[in-house]
Amino acid sequence: MSDYDQLVADTQATLERIACDFSPAVFASSLAAEDMVLTDLILRAKLQDKIGIFSLETGRLHKETLGVLDRIKETYGYDVALYKPEQAAVDAYVQQNGLNAFYDSVTMRKECCRIRKVEPLKRALSGNKAWITGQRRAQSTTRAALDVQENDEAHGMTKFNPLADWSEEDVWHYIRSNNVPYNPLHDKGYPSIGCEPCTRAIQPGEDVRAGRWWWENPETKECGLHVVDGKLVRTKSVA
């Protein structure tokens, strides 16, 4: 068996184990390439009754990203659950600070992420034993110490990153060889895709996450979804 085939088999085994031992579990999909690999693996293995798939509809996503939801429905007949921010909190932020105040400071940016992502995520995770992300170790300095299975103290549950060991090449090999639908922005220089105003295309040779919150220092570039006790938990190198 090739290294790639072993990687896929290990990931399938991880998902089966989550379905068996950690149900109900949920997969938080950002609808990016990695998330489409996991979506395909979960739905092909018919694990959706044990592992639900949701996405955070922040209200600031690209139309191309929203289009991925339709492609998932067309391809797999599956409706991704959408979690939206509390409208009153969004309205208060915009009224007090402006629609795009996240450019003004890290504090303002984190508050926008808290309202549009962190709070809806808490709602989406509530009542589950485990959650799953499509994060990979190689994606950024803040993800360098990522494990396949972690204890997420902040959310009081187990967190799985089944693609932690995958390379970008592995992800695209899987997508191409299995005809998995993906966000067309990936073909336009967007390896990492978040909200529209906070994501830009990158140039060849730039870090894959350089287009996310590009106006900030790399050490602050997480949205609060993967932070424990207010601290980044994956800033150290892998031993």
Ligand code: SF4
């Ligand atoms: S990524 Fe940008 S627009 Fe989206 S929630 Fe965070 S600060 Fe707000």
